[in-house]
Amino acid sequence: MTVFKFVFKRYFRNLSNVIFLGLLPIAAAFLPIGGTPEWIPLPLGFQYYGLIQLLIAARLAEVIMEDRINKILLRIGVTPMTHLQYLWQNLLAFSAILTGVNVIVMILGIVVHGDALISPGLLFIIFTVFSMTSIGFALAWYSLFRNKETAFSLLGGVIILISMLGGVMWPIQIMPPLIQRLAMLLPTYWLMEGILIVVKGGGFIDLMQPLALMAMFSLGFIILGSRRRI
Amino acid sequence: MIRDREIWTPENSIILWRVIGLCLLCILWLRSQGGEVGVVLLLFLSIMALARWRFVLPEWMVIIDQLACFLIIPHWPAAYYFLAIPMFEAMLIGKHWIMIPTVVALLYLPPPIILIAVFIQAGFTGWVLRCWWKEMKLYRQEADLQRRSRYELEALKSELLVSNIQGARMAELTERNRIAQQLHDEVGHEITAAVLALQAFEQLWREDDPLANEMFIQAQKRLSNSALYLRETVHNMKPVKAIGIDSLLEISNGFSICPVNFQAYGDTSRVPVYLWSILEPCLKEALTNVMRHAKASKVDVDLDVNPNIIRLSIQNDGSVSNSDVIGIGMRNLRQRARAVGGSLSIDTSDGFRLICVLPLDKDYY
Numbered sequence: 001m002t003v004f005k006f007v008f009k010r011y012f013r014n015l016s017n018v019i020f021l022g023l024l025p026i027a028a029a030f031l032p033i034g035g036t037p038e039w040i041p042l043p044l045g046f047q048y049y050g051l052i053q054l055l056i057a058a059r060l061a062e063v064i065m066e067d068r069i070n071k072i073l074l075r076i077g078v079t080p081m082t083h084l085q086y087l088w089q090n091l092l093a094f095s096a097i098l099t100g101v102n103v104i105v106m107i108l109g110i111v112v113h114g115d116a117l118i119s120p121g122l123l124f125i126i127f128t129v130f131s132m133t134s135i136g137f138a139l140a141w142y143s144l145f146r147n148k149e150t151a152f153s154l155l156g157g158v159i160i161l162i163s164m165l166g167g168v169m170w171p172i173q174i175m176p177p178l179i180q181r182l183a184m185l186l187p188t189y190w191l192m193e194g195i196l197i198v199v200k201g202g203g204f205i206d207l208m209q210p211l212a213l214m215a216m217f218s219l220g221f222i223i224l225g226s227r228r229r230i
Numbered sequence: 231m232i233r234d235r236e237i238w239t240p241e242n243s244i245i246l247w248r249v250i251g252l253c254l255l256c257i258l259w260l261r262s263q264g265g266e267v268g269v270v271l272l273l274f275l276s277i278m279a280l281a282r283w284r285f286v287l288p289e290w291m292v293i294i295d296q297l298a299c300f301l302i303i304p305h306w307p308a309a310y311y312f313l314a315i316p317m318f319e320a321m322l323i324g325k326h327w328i329m330i331p332t333v334v335a336l337l338y339l340p341p342p343i344i345l346i347a348v349f350i351q352a353g354f355t356g357w358v359l360r361c362w363w364k365e366m367k368l369y370r371q372e373a374d375l376q377r378r379s380r381y382e383l384e385a386l387k388s389e390l391l392v393s394n395i396q397g398a399r400m401a402e403l404t405e406r407n408r409i410a411q412q413l414h415d416e417v418g419h420e421i422t423a424a425v426l427a428l429q430a431f432e433q434l435w436r437e438d439d440p441l442a443n444e445m446f447i448q449a450q451k452r453l454s455n456s457a458l459y460l461r462e463t464v465h466n467m468k469p470v471k472a473i474g475i476d477s478l479l480e481i482s483n484g485f486s487i488c489p490v491n492f493q494a495y496g497d498t499s500r501v502p503v504y505l506w507s508i509l510e511p512c513l514k515e516a517l518t519n520v521m522r523h524a525k526a527s528k529v530d531v532d533l534d535v536n537p538n539i540i541r542l543s544i545q546n547d548g549s550v551s552n553s554d555v556i557g558i559g560m561r562n563l564r565q566r567a568r569a570v571g572g573s574l575s576i577d578t579s580d581g582f583r584l585i586c587v588l589p590l591d592k593d594y595y
Binding site for chain 1: 256260269270272274276280281
């Protein structure tokens with residue numbers, strides 16, 4: 001589990017990473033209730049939490065991109081460690097970090113907002129599944145690029161774009177019908193679909209469809225990103 | 231030439247077909263108002279395509295693709311078109327029987343002509359890509375095999391060249407041994423006998439013995455015998471065929487197309503036999519080239535023997551065609567020259583000049 005341990009060491013050694021990981025989600029938990037009762041009557045931070053997750057996952061998966069650029073992956077390639085081991089230890093570490101953040105944010109949300117946070121348990125499940133999707137997305141994105149700067153500069157824009165199209169920032173119904181249908185091909189749409197089901201009082205069974213689709217997106221992204229590029 | 235990064239490979243074409251196919255199905259889903267089930271099917275087929283690109287999936291997995299389509303068809307009839315993907319995959323792996331469920335379903339439902347066209351296209355493309363991929367694999371194997379045998383041949387050739395040099399040295403040593411033996415056995419004995427006879431004659435002559443005269447005649451006879459044996463031995467040893475510098479001169483004189491000006495400098499007797507065996511074919515090859523390609527009016531042949539190297543230069547003033555192409559003869563000569571640590575170069579800037587430089591091995595003698 002050397003790689004697993006080293007993800008933590010490398011990530012938390014950098015102070016800006018710690019601030020980014022700690023400050024952004026915790027500040028989000030303290031944001032007041034926003035939105036409209038017809039759409040999502042949730043604290044604003046939880047409405048935008050999908051976007052924050054995508055950004056954190058992008059920051060986390062940078063480790064893999066750096067390994068590739070700095071030829072660490074090449075050196076790992078000559079050790080007895082397989083690429084699969086390297087990958088799953090990294091992914092496990094990323095998901096452990098993101099799940100930990102989710103737990104903290106949920107506890108803070110319950111403390112700060114009390115009953116205004118509707119079904120925190122179900123929301124936690126949705127966000128945890130979406131964590132995997134965001135990690136997979138970041139992984140797949142980095143695997144498409146050879147140049148670190150290009151990948152980073154484009155990724156921020158793409159994350160904002162898929163968040164907007166997926167209905168994280170505003171109700172999807174205000175967009176043209178064609179874009180509404182296109183949005184169904186984005187993972188963020190299914191995240192918001194899940195959140196909408198929860199705020200409308202749906203149970204775990206109702207959540208199965210968005211959760212399954214998010215899991216499928218994760219699987220697809222991880223397969224795409226699992227290719228070893230040296 | 232083999233390009234390092236070939237774009238239009240069967241593997242890339244397969245990926246391209248899958249991407250285009252999924253994009254087209256995506257457009258179909260957008261236009262035909264397919265619901266969430268359509269998204270599920272699209273995602274599922276995309277995951278399967280990604281998995282096929284990343285891993286080698288078992289052949290029967292194509293049946294799962296078909297099953298997924300059949301599950302969605304009751305909810306969204308346009309999902310029939312999605313069966314084109316498993317059709318393509320089945321043809322690609324060459325297992326036609328996997329498509330039996332789809333064919334049965336098509337027989338059950340009279341399909342629109344466009345659906346049949348899509349299926350035929352998908353199946354045909356899969357089959358063509360499969361054939362292309364197989365051919366490519368075959369050619370690659372063939373090329374690898376050829377390359378391997380070429381390397382083996384080259385290794386064998388250099389080994390042969392080295393053993394040729396060793397053989398020449400051995401032959402020379404054996405020959406020296408034979409000469410020494412023959413001189414010792416035939417000439418040596420006679421001369422020794424003559425010397426002994428002369429010594430006896432001297433003694434008898436001083437004593438005014440009448441036998442002195444007879445002894446002198448005997449010594450004289452033995453000396454003339456040894457002179458005869460020596461002449462015979464030398465005559466027997468001299469090869470019928472000219473070797474060394476004589477052989478080069480013979481080749482030059484025998485060239486009838488244009489006059490050959492042969493010049494030799496230095497002590498040519500120092501050149502070992504195995505180097506003559508390279509210089510000779512060099513001169514022959516160059517003169518053959520003159521005869522075939524260049525319309526030369528004269529050829530200059532210079533042989534320089536220095537303490538360290540031998541340099542053979544053959545120059546003609548004729549025109550040079552296809553100078554870039556080096557023939558098999560020239561390539562072989564170059565390899566032979568390399569095997570003894572020398573080099574062979576061609577200069578076509580002014581007429582045609584072939585220069586062969588070979589090192590003289592000081593330890594040889």
